[in-house]
Amino acid sequence: xxxxxxxxxxxxxxxxxxxxxxxxxxxxxxxxxxxxxxxxxxxxxxxxxxxxxxxxxxxxxxxxxxxxxxxxxxxxxxxxxxxxxxxxxxxxxxxxxxxxxxxxxxxxxxxxxxxxxxxxxxxxxxxxxxxxxxxxxxxxxxxxxxxxxxxxxxxxxxxxxxxxxxxxxxxxxxxxxxxxxxxxxxxxxxxxxxxxxxxxxxxxxxxxxxxxxxxxxxxxxxxxxxxxxxxxxxxxxxxxxxxxxxxxxxxxxxxxxxxxxxxxxxxxxxxxxxxxxxxxxxxxxxxxxxxxxxxxxxxxxxxxxxxxxxxxxxxxxxxxxxxxxxxxxxxxxxxxxxxxxxxxxxxxxxxxxxxxxxxxxxxxxxxxxxxxxxxxxxxxxxxxxxxxxxxxxxxxxxxxxxxxxxxxxxxxxxxxxxxxxxxxxxxxxxxxxxxxxxxxxxxxxxxxxxxxxxxxxxxxxxxxxxxxxxxxxxxxxxxxxxxxxxxxxxx
Numbered sequence: 001x002x003x004x005x006x007x008x009x010x011x012x013x014x015x016x017x018x019x020x021x022x023x024x025x026x027x028x029x030x031x032x033x034x035x036x037x038x039x040x041x042x043x044x045x046x047x048x049x050x051x052x053x054x055x056x057x058x059x060x061x062x063x064x065x066x067x068x069x070x071x072x073x074x075x076x077x078x079x080x081x082x083x084x085x086x087x088x089x090x091x092x093x094x095x096x097x098x099x100x101x102x103x104x105x106x107x108x109x110x111x112x113x114x115x116x117x118x119x120x121x122x123x124x125x126x127x128x129x130x131x132x133x134x135x136x137x138x139x140x141x142x143x144x145x146x147x148x149x150x151x152x153x154x155x156x157x158x159x160x161x162x163x164x165x166x167x168x169x170x171x172x173x174x175x176x177x178x179x180x181x182x183x184x185x186x187x188x189x190x191x192x193x194x195x196x197x198x199x200x201x202x203x204x205x206x207x208x209x210x211x212x213x214x215x216x217x218x219x220x221x222x223x224x225x226x227x228x229x230x231x232x233x234x235x236x237x238x239x240x241x242x243x244x245x246x247x248x249x250x251x252x253x254x255x256x257x258x259x260x261x262x263x264x265x266x267x268x269x270x271x272x273x274x275x276x277x278x279x280x281x282x283x284x285x286x287x288x289x290x291x292x293x294x295x296x297x298x299x300x301x302x303x304x305x306x307x308x309x310x311x312x313x314x315x316x317x318x319x320x321x322x323x324x325x326x327x328x329x330x331x332x333x334x335x336x337x338x339x340x341x342x343x344x345x346x347x348x349x350x351x352x353x354x355x356x357x358x359x360x361x362x363x364x365x366x367x368x369x370x371x372x373x374x375x376x377x378x379x380x381x382x383x384x385x386x387x388x389x390x391x392x393x394x395x396x397x398x399x400x401x402x403x404x405x406x407x408x409x410x411x412x413x414x415x416x417x418x419x420x421x422x423x424x425x426x427x428x429x430x431x432x433x434x435x436x437x438x439x440x441x442x443x444x445x446x447x448x449x450x451x452x453x454x455x456x457x458x459x460x461x462x463x464x465x466x467x468x469x470x471x472x473x474x475x476x477x478x479x480x481x482x483x484x485x486x487x488x489x490x491x
Contacts, residue, residue, distance in 0.1 A: 031325060032085035036076040038120040039085055040068055041483065042113060043093075045216040046196065047104055048486045053207050056103045062490040064104050067096040086110050086117075107206035111230040111316050112198040118324055119191050119235065120217060125331045126188045126239060127472060130181060132335050133246060134465045136342035137177045141458045143345055144170040148448045148455070151434050152265065152355045153364060160362025163433035166350050167455065168446035173253045174458050180246040181465050187239040188472065194219035195229035201315035202226060216486065218479030231315045233305075236327045240305055243334040244298040250334075250341050251295035254288040257344065261285050265355050269347035272340070287340050294337040301330040359433040363391050363401055368436040369427060376421035378414070386413045403427055 044065065051061035071079070071092050080095065082088030087110075094101035147166035154164035194217060197203075197210035203226045210222055223229040260266040272287045305326040308319055366387045373383035389409035394401030406427055410418040418427065429435040441447035444454060 031328075033076045034328060035114075035117040035121050036085055036089075037072075038117040039089055039113070040072050041120060041217060041480075042116050042196065043068055043089065043104055044487050045213045045483055046108055046113075048216060048483070048490075049209050049212045050103070050106060050206075051490065052212065053209055055106055055206055055208075058490055060100050060103055063097045063100055064093060065487050065490055067093040067101060070096060084110070084114075086113055107199065107204045107208050108196065109198075109200035109230070111200050112195050112226075115195040115198075115230050115232075116217070118327075119193070119195070119219070122236070122239060122327060122331070123188055123192045123476075125328075125335070126184060126191060127469060127476075129243065129246075129331055129335045129338070130184045130188065130465070131469050132338045132342075133177060133181050133184065134462055134469060136338050137174045137181070137458070137465075138462050139342040139346040140170045140174040140177070141455060141462060143348075144168075144174065144451070144458075145455050147350060148451045150350055150352055150355060151359045151437055152260075152350075153358045153361065158259070160358075160364045162367055163359035163364050163436050164446040165437055165448075165451060166355070167448075167451045169256070170345070171451065171454050171458060173249060175454075176249045177246065178458065178461050178465070180242065180249055183242040183245060184239075185465070185468055187235070187242045189220065190238060191235040192219055192472075193221050193223045193235075195223045195232075198223070198226035198229035201230045216479060216483045218476040220475075227315045231312075231317075231320070233309055233320060233323050236305055236323060237302070237309070240298070240302045240327050240330045243330045244295070244302045247295040247298040247330075247334045247337060250337050251292045253341055253345075254292040257288050257348070258285050258292070263358065265351065265358055267349040267351065268344060269349075272344040272347065288344055291337045291341050291344075294333050297333045298330045301326040356433060359437075360400065363394060365431050365433060365436045366391060366401075368430045368439060369406060371439075372426055372430045373410075373421050378421050382413065386410050389413060402431065406431075 047056065047061050047064050050056045051058055056064075068089075071089055076085070079085065079088040080091050082091055090101070090105060093104055144167040147170070150166040151163050152166050152169060153160055154162045154169070194210065194214035196213045196217070197208045214220075214222055223232060257266060257268070261268055268283070268285055268288070270283075272285070273283050274286050275282050275284065305323055308323045308326070312319055369390075370380065370383040370387045373386060374380040378386075386406065386409045389412055390401040390405040393405040393408065403424060407418045407424075410416065410421065414421075418424065430439065437446050439447065441450045443450060445451075
C-alpha cells in the first residue's frame with residue numbers, strides 16, 4: 001500500500017512518475033488485496049461526508065458510489081494497474097464516471113487514506129485474534145474443571161519439584177492468556193481511532209467533518225493531530241507486541257505439552273500429531289512444535305517493525321510502506337497458533353495413574369513434609385535440613401524416602417523424636433502426592449477447593465471478555481449499516 005504525498009497536481013505528477021525501473025519496486029499491489037474492502041469503505045465514508053458538507057454534489061456522490069459498487073463486485077483482481085490499491089480504485093472510478101470520479105480524492109491524501117485503511121482492517125484482525133484467544137481460554141478452563149483432582153508432577157528447572165494438578169497447571173496458562181487478552185483489547189481500542197481528514201499531514205482547507213467519517217467507519221474517536229494521524233504507527237507496535245506476548249504464552253504451553261507427551265503423561269489426539277515417514281511407531285507432536293515456533297515469528301515481526309520505525313522523522317516517509325506487513329504476518333500466525341493450541345488441549349487425554357505415579361517421583365513431596373514439621377514448631381530451616389537428610393538416605397538406596405527416613409533424620413538433626421513435631425500418620429499423608437496437593441489450599445493453590453475458586457474467576461473473565469468482543473463487533477456492524485444507508489440514499 002503506497003503511502004505518498006498528493007497535491008492538487010497529483011494526476012500530472014503521477015503521469016510524470018508512472019514509469020521507470022523503480023515502478024515495480026515502489027508498487028505495493030501484491031500486498032494490497034488485504035485492504036481492498038477497507039479502502040472501498042473509506043472511500044464511501046469520505047464521499048458521503050463530502051456530499052453532506054456540500055463539497056461535492058449529491059448526484060456526483062451517487063455516481064461515485066455506483067462506480068465503487070461496480071469495483072467491489074468485479075473484485076480486486078479486476079482492478080487496473082496501479083502503484084497501489086488506492087490509486088487503482090481511483091483509476092477504475094474515473095474510468096467509469098469520468099473526471100467527476102477524481103472528486104473522490106478531494107480533501108484527503110493517500111497518507112491519511114492508507115493510515116485509515118490499515119486501522120480499519122487491523123481492528124477486524126485483532127478482534128478475531130481476541131475472539132480466538134477467548135475461545136482458547138474457555139477450552140483450557142473446561143478441561144481444567146474436569147481435572148481438579150487429577151494429580152500431576154510439577155517441575156522447576158525441568159526437575160520434579162512438587163505435585164500439582166492438571167487443573168492448576170492449565171489455570172496458570174488460562175490466567176496468563178487472560179492478561180494477553182486484555183492487552184489485545186487495549187491495542188484494539190487504540191487502533192480503532194480515525195486518522196481520516198488529516199490529509200497529507202497538515203490538514204485541509206476544506207470544511208471536512210472528521211467526526212462524521214469516523215462514525216460511519218465505526219471508529220471510536222480521532223487521532224487528533226494531523227501530523228501524528230498520518231505518521232503514527234505505534235498502534236502497530238502495540239498490536240504486534242501484544243501478539244508476541246500471547247505467542248510466548250502459547251510457546252510455553254506447547255513446550256510443556258511436548259515434554260509431558262515425551263514422558264507419556266499426556267496423549268495428544270491424532271488430529272494434532274503426525275507420524276514419521278520412515279518410523280511408523282512414532283507419534284510426533286508437530287502441531288505443538290509449530291505453535292512453539294510461532295513465538296519466534298511474532299518476536300521477529302516486532303523487532304522488524306521497531307527497526308523500520310526507529311528514527312523516522314515526521315511526518316511521512318516511504319519506509320512506512322514496509323512496516324504494515326509485520327503486523328499482518330504476526331496476527332495471522334498467532335491467531336492460527338492460538339486456535340491449534342486450544343484444540344490440542346481440548347482433545348488431549350490425561351492418563352491418571354501414570355500422572356499420579358510421576359507426581360511422587362524425585363521426592364516431590366519433600367516441601368510438604370518440611371511444611372508439616374514447621375507447623376509442629378520447628379524453624380522451617382531446621383525442617384528443611386531434616387527433609388534433606390531423608391532425601392539423601394533415599395537416594396543412597398535408589399528409592400523414594402519414607403516415614404522411617406524422616407524419623408531417623410529428625411532424631412539426627414534435632415536429637416528428638418519425630419512425634420514431638422508431627423504424628424506419623426500426618427507424615428505418611430504428607431508423603432502422598434494426592435494428600436500433598438490437597439493440603440495446599442491457599443488462594444490460587446492446587447487443592448481442589450482453591451482450584452474451584454480460581455476456575456470460577458477464570459470462567460467469569462472469559463464471559464466478560466466475550467461480551468467485550470461482542471460489544472465491539474456490534475459497534476462495527478452498526479457503523480457498517482449506517483454507511484450502507486447513507487450510500488443507498490444517494491443511489
